[in-house]
Amino acid sequence: MSKPRLRIIPLGGVSEIGKNMMVMEYEDDIIVIDAGLMFPSEEMLGIDLVIPDISYLLERREKIKGIIITHGHEDHVGALPYLLPQLNVPVYSTKLTHGLISVKLKERKALTGAELKVISPGEQLILGKFKVELFPVCHSIPDSVGLIIYTPVGTVVHSGDFKLDYTPVDSKPTDLSRLAQLGAQGVLLLLSDSTYAELPGYTPSERLVGETLDHIMADASGRVIVTTFSSLVSRIQQVIDAAAKHQRRVFIVGRSMSDTTRMALELGYLNAPDGILARLDELHGLPRNKIVFVTTGSQGEPTSALVRMANRDHRQLHIMRGDTVIISATPIPGNESLINRTVDSLFKQGAQVLYDKVAPVHVHGHASQEELKLLLNLVKPKFFMPIHGEYRHLSFHAKLAESVGISKDNSFVLEDGDILELSPQMAKITDKVSAGNVYVDGLSVGDVGSIVLRNRRMLSRDGIVVVIIALNRQTGKLVGRPDIVSRGFVDTRESKDMLDESRDAVARILDRGGTHPADWGFISTKVRDTLNKFYYERTRRRPMILPFMVKV
């Protein structure tokens, strides 16, 4: 009988960026690492968000010992409100992450019954045959961790999302010595963050941003407005520090920024000297060079405070000539044009705008190539699996591993659903389970599939034409002229004649042969073909055509 093996199955995070979720299975025990969401790409029309397909887990619900969350970003926790009610297992995380998860579950009314447990880096957690230890890593949110998982076949290290910053804002650098120690003892498998595996060199320290903020607060003769992600607590800390140094007061603007800031202050992840933070009603009378605003809007979100200010659409605040706006964030792919439009509006209002292209006002939270090599060198894993990235990121990461001595045969670039099986001596991809995108659209999870999306795409391109055909109940003959209504196809006034002619074209083909109601399938295909051809010839467009029969 063959010995049991460890199975590693990514249900998300290695085919696209986002919706990270990793399954580790050994005999009757399963642990899950992260449960993230992904924001829809542009071809997923109308979709609110995307979560992993967990049918593999649902079929093995009783095996699951817990979900461990590496940090509080949406792409690692965002699917919990949707998946936790189905799985109903304990969730382990550090303190700040726990706070963020609670807020999120409460918002989605999924908090009741959830078993959320706080653990600290260094503590060990027994989950069936797995023993899990958290180690601190630097990332763009405090309290981020990687995992050391002791399994019956060997030790597995999961980096979480990480970078190496020897001078981080919260003074908690990635714990390299613990990793070196593990490396010396022998690590079976390393799973490591590939998000920035394309980038040569090192990711700069947060300190660089701190220095830039300091200079700006010192030099700006007017107000300073900083926009960033509300989860980027260390950036908010840097703004507070720089403001304090230059006797500026800090106004936190907008609901999500206020909520996170309050929570981070309460839990001790944010420190503000007395009298620095101010309420909006204290704004009046304060000199402009004593004012700093912190707000969301770094992605050009139309409802954010910054975008409202840029469009003179905010009830209390507006941009003044001489304001300096700092966009302290990277554009999430797909948001570029919204952000560009916001920057343009800010310039038009007379603000000076600083963003990553023109000034060092942001550093990202993931390791670049040299840091990835350092981690590989310290951990010295027997096997390597790049995670958190699209195929090209994972490929680059595998190449980096090769350059530091991990042979091609021991590197495994998986896609979502692939099973990597490991014994102490060997590893191989053995099989594939169902994995992929589950769409959340409004209240429903998973009902929007390929047909609905294909229809939305078709509608978005050339609109729709509805044809209403009245047939005599007895004779099956056409009654009156077919009616046509269109939306999103042509300007209905300008194209009135063309639409009228198309009604006649339908009438002609219906008048021809005798029509039996039973032939409706045949008729509607005929109507569709005729109109497709007619409209394409006249307009070179292909609206969706929806024939509808009424018996009168």
Add this chain to the structure above:
Amino acid sequence: MSKPRLRIIPLGGVSEIGKNMMVMEYEDDIIVIDAGLMFPSEEMLGIDLVIPDISYLLERREKIKGIIITHGHEDHVGALPYLLPQLNVPVYSTKLTHGLISVKLKERKALTGAELKVISPGEQLILGKFKVELFPVCHSIPDSVGLIIYTPVGTVVHSGDFKLDYTPVDSKPTDLSRLAQLGAQGVLLLLSDSTYAELPGYTPSERLVGETLDHIMADASGRVIVTTFSSLVSRIQQVIDAAAKHQRRVFIVGRSMSDTTRMALELGYLNAPDGILARLDELHGLPRNKIVFVTTGSQGEPTSALVRMANRDHRQLHIMRGDTVIISATPIPGNESLINRTVDSLFKQGAQVLYDKVAPVHVHGHASQEELKLLLNLVKPKFFMPIHGEYRHLSFHAKLAESVGISKDNSFVLEDGDILELSPQMAKITDKVSAGNVYVDGLSVGDVGSIVLRNRRMLSRDGIVVVIIALNRQTGKLVGRPDIVSRGFVDTRESKDMLDESRDAVARILDRGGTHPADWGFISTKVRDTLNKFYYERTRRRPMILPFMVKV
């Protein structure tokens, strides 16, 4: 009586990037510089392309003495096939640009009757009271020029799209000495390219790319596949040169790449040593390290040869393990995800892929900040107007001008349609003419307006529900149950019950009061409101609702 003034009116190119078109008017003379198109941004659903609104020109048709084209890129020539038949004036350009315009007009059946004239840099052109002289500039297509326009109020310099490259591939650097000479004589106004005004430093020379290509061709043990814009003739020259050096043969793949290459060879803009270019039927038997392909597909265009090869969908060619693919182009904003998907597919097929993020395989064609300052320093204009860019680019460029001594009051950041009036002593923005986007969708130019686009956006998000209500012709009472058809809203099988209930909800409100056909406006609003509310409560979606009445 006040003296006549020079009027400068951008009809495109200073509110968005693309569709460049500049009007210069003095008394009864108008000249137009460039006539470009813009590719639609993602919210312009279904639109094929965007051209400038030329109603200002159409009202003054008899004044127009000619259109001068600075170079052959789509954002400078692409609107000609649509606008030239309406304007019917001579078009002046250099030889290669002329070739590209002819091809384009022919494709669109607009060549007949077009008056296309070739002029050379240095030549002078008299157009009414304007005297125009072309000077060579470096850009990412050969035969690019800037313009010196002598007007009754002073000299105007228009940079075209340019960069400074002291070692260009075609050995025709931007003519700085001519500009310095002009600067010494006195220039009234400089119009200068702002596309990369955000970027500090200098744009690297094309030579950098040449060196990279040389190394790759030398080192690659397999085939090399280079993808770039077909208009980037100098890049194709570099590929041919590097291939020749390393005894590789060059296969030009795809129609548009073949067409441009042939034209450029004929006109002498591309030089290939004998025996370098090969036909696909010569491929067989050639060792892999003797092969180079040049193809389009750098933007991830689904129908391009490269993307077909990446997806194993090309009839003759497919990617082999060991191929090196070079993407020698910058992503056009909006194309990033298509390109990323192509890179991922290439990696999956076993190719090594090099693109601008990971290797110096492309340099762009526009001046960076230091080059812009140099131009300002040489030309020393009295007045300055940044062109070719969005508001933030123009703002940065105006700031650069300020830093080299052009006062804020003498810099003019315009938006499309603004009129800048100049006398020898002064300049000011005096008025605004109608300008903006004209959408081309299929055969029609300009019929798609805001209503059609709004409808397409609505349809793309949550689809459509058509409600068919049969009313008795005499009594106005509901006959039968209302019918409902939806597309792109929900999965119609899974949501059958919900859709059924919604039919009942409509029936209930129609059964209530007595219904007169004359009340149709009232009824349809009522139906729409009821269903909006019903669907939003059940699904949190807002499909378009289209009630339709049939009298029976």
